[in-house]
Amino acid sequence: MNPPAARPSHLSLAPATPARPDWIARAQSVADALTPDAAERDRTGASPRRELALLREAGLLELLFSAEHGGGGGSFTDALLAVRVIGRADASIAQLLAYHYLHLTNALWRARPEQAAALARASVAGRWFWGGASNPRDPESRLVPVEDFYRLTGRKTFASNAALADRITLRAQLGDGFAVLVVPGDREGVTHGNDWDAFGQRLSESGTITFADVKVEADEILGDPAAPPPPRTSLVVPFHQLLIVNFYIGIAKGALAEANRYIREVSRPWQASGVEKARLDPYILEHYGNLDVELRASTALADVAGLRFEAATALGNAITPDDRNVAAAAIYAAKVHSSRTALEITSRIFELMGARATAGHYGYDRFWRNIRTHTLHDPVVYKSREVGSYALNGVITPTPLYS
DSSP states (O other): OOOOSOOOGGGSSOOOOSSOOOHHHHHHHHHHHHSTTHHHHHHHOOOOHHHHHHHHHTTGGGTTSOGGGTSOOOOHHHHHHHHHHHHHHOHHHHHHHHHHHHHHHHHHHHSOHHHHHHHHHHHHHHTOOEEEOOOTTSOOEEEEEETTEEEEEEEESOOTTGGGOSEEEEEEEETTEEEEEEEETTOTTEEEOOOOOOSSOTTSOOOOEEEEEEEEEGGGBOSOTTSOOOGGGGGHHHHHHHHHHHHHHHHHHHHHHHHHHHHHHTOOOOGGGOOSSGGGOHHHHHHHHHHHHHHHHHHHHHHHHHHHHHHHHTTGGGOOHHHHHHHHHHHHHHHHHHHHHHHHHHHHHHHHHOGGGGOTTTOTHHHHHHHHHHTTSSOHHHHHHHHHHHHHHSOOOOOTTTO
């Protein structure tokens, strides 16, 4: 699929250009390095420092920054497909990359132009990895003015990426309103719980974070907290959902590819099948085919949603609520379908591979554990409701920081 030719430079992210690195090849090189020991790394669950180094070395952390600021000049489509490719190899690392793109985009879209330019240049120069601490279901962190600076206090769960992040984006209550700010991940008073213990996404660094009287400079508050947020920030939540769609598709593709290899190379035909090889079993062929069809459908929906998102971002701050909802509706439809498809594929591949495929050393259960864990991020039934609301009534039910 081809994104629009350009996006306004005031977005502080790169316009899509015909001359850019092959980001898919770079992502594939990282995926190739992650694949051989993916099951073992999942079992160990160690902090993914080596994996983050692979993303840095491939230049994927700078992909979205414009060439003007020293970045890779890639498009949102490039970023989404890079996440999808890495998701085939390792769902946790795909999430790390996806949330990096989310948090830096949120920061730059909210910042004043000079702030955005400074953050972009510094991020590229330092090869910063971005994280966040804005779980909307937790109590809000609080920002209190003190002379010419501020103090931040609070505690957040599901602070994805934050434990390894160079910069953390978060929302905090400021007076009667809210501010969005960026703080260094190693600033005094920032403490990481390192307590993520879900059975899936084990390397996603999604534990708790605590801010204990953290000093925040005035220029670390993005934009003007007293003013309405820039209109383009209405696309942050749809972007989050679209990134999720693409690593769900990556997980499903990875699981189905492993099943393909196992059926062809390891599986034995059932005695009553009348065939010499498992890959010729008519029941396996039918069910594998059905899973492949669903995955093709999810991929097509994701690609359409990507086009809608690119078109919406091209409008910059001229975007209207209707423009935003056209993109959001396409993205949320893709979210519903990809969630169901990935859950089905990662579970049903065992019916095709057979009992021996459940052996622990294969680690095939990680695909299901990863998708099951993350699909609980926000209830897919509520995304179906939003799709239905748009299809029937032309509106999307507003839910702060989720819709």
